[in-house]
Amino acid sequence: MEESKDQINILLSDPEFVRWVKKPDRDLEIYWENWIAAHPDRLSEVKTAKEMILGIRFSHLEVGGGLKKDVLHRILAGERALMEDPSALRVEKAVSGKLKQKKFLWVHMDQWTKVAAILIFVVLFSLIAQWYAYAPAPLENETAPEIAMISKSTLFGEKLNFKLPDGTSVWLNSGSELRYPVTFDSVSRVVTLIGEGYFEIVEDSGRPFKVVSGDLTTIAIGTAFNINQFNEEKLCISLINGKVKVENNLTEENITLDPGQQLRYFPESGKSSIAKFSAEDIMAWKEGVLKFSNASFWEVVKSLERWYGVSITVSGRPGNSWLLTGDYKNQNLDLVLERMAYIEAFEYSIKQKKVYIKFQ
Template identity: 35%
Template sequence: MKTKEEFLIDPEFIAWVRHPNDHLNDYWSKWMDANSANLRELKLAREILLRTNYQEYKAPAGMKDAIRQKLLTIKPADHPREKKNYRWIINLAAVFLIGLALVWISGVFNKDIVESPVENVVMHHKRTVSGEKLQLTLADGSRVWLNSNSEFSFPDKFGATERRVILKGEAFIEVEKDSLRPFRVVAQGLVTTALGTSFNIKEKGDLGIKISLVTGKVKVENVSTSEDFILRPGEELHRDPITGEKSIRKFDTHTISSWKDGILLFEKSSLDEVVEILENWYGVKINMQNPTKVTWEFSSEYRNQSLENVLKSMGYVQNFEFDIKGKNVTIKF
């Protein structure tokens, strides 16, 4: 097993951390896949290098020659009576001076290590209200689509060992690949970890949480119980809001990601579900008249349509009239 000290004196490792390129990234990515037991030490070494800034020291012109000349002119002191007793001191001093000069000349001290100051992390908080959606590009290049009534917290710069964000509500995330800095989303006591992938998280408070993986692979950890699950593309983790029981099931990718593409989707939705979706999507308040005998299992899809057009289509199928006044909508059965 390779130690962090061995990494720190490995020229290829230092070159990769200091000046990464496609060739080095490909080499070290394959190396990590084949040597997973060394990842912890590798990450520690990388962290040390990233937190350390090297400033090259250049000796003044002529200094090396001056040191050499000085060494050549040094002669033992002429003290015959003390020569026998102190010769070892003179020899030791000469060896020390020569060693120091050679070290300087050889360039071992031609770099001064300066600890880089620890930067304060600035957290950003983005919120959306009903009828509002937001798209973000994070510092690492990852993209986030934030759905209505959601909150997303993230740092201005990610650290050297991980990329951690916090979500309340719903977001679709496309993670930029970085094998050394896992992307972690904290939501409702669960931590979803990814390296380079795309997934959707829908956290609805007392209604539970759903984590749906579209591409790649993620690990979902329960902070309180240390329980974890691995999801593969097309799999969705659902946690029951009452029992806390977790289950993994298949899902339709189009259904999960449609909202970020401007598609309003209903699949056998009840009247209450339709109203909730419309209120969140368009930022309105819907009041219903005489809905007691209405039973819905409504399925339809609308792409970038106005509320009026959607209600006209629904009203034709479900037999109701509607009235829109600003942010207030009345549906009459």
């Protein structure tokens, strides 16, 4: 509960958040949508803070006819009491000069001037009260501003290289997708990756670059790194050069990587580990090399399907000793399967986009 209150206070004290709520522009809308996407557990706090800002609705104090009559009645009653009790005038004469002068002026005002003065006071009091009285307004009927996003994706058998609005270069492996805004905002650059991608970040110390992939957010300023989440059991972030910080959006754990280090995150357990890696192995796909290192049979099958855009049907069972290591640079599927079949002893056939593998 205290953490939630702290987060709300942080949002309320953030001028960019307040400006987004009250006077949104395209850059702010893009930033906060991506911030919420990166912090889904903070959505309730964002709604509450937004409600507290947008929900300020000042109560209006009406000066009705009854109030006017009551004010006039009190003024006239006061004058009658003053005329009937001359001692009241003597008490007034005993006060200090400035206060005496004010009382003297008040007593000598005509009735309607006094009424007008009091009504002016009531109206001013109403206006002041409006700055302090507020009532939360419901958000259910609000329509969130739509943020223009771009989605780049690759089918199995395809790869794609393109640049982002800030000049950052991206390579997408087969069967991958990257979502990013048409323009980055003035605070940060946030993209969302599914699959595998390699990034060469254009340096901008004032706007960190963030890649959201599953439970993790990789934050960089100017660097190069590869993210692979093809394996549902393991997400790998490999730093080629520079430095990155990886945030776990679930546990809020932060890990900083140095060049040559790979973060391995296991979604099922939520645990992470850091290990060394071979840049040549990690970057092989980008250079058109299909590379295996002690890969199991089913790892090979999934890689072949993704790399060549085919579906593979298997009959029989591969040997328990299957651990494939090999490089296949810009080779067609038939040649790759021929080399594998020679080593692992299986038969295969290719019919258009379907492959049949048979073990004896």
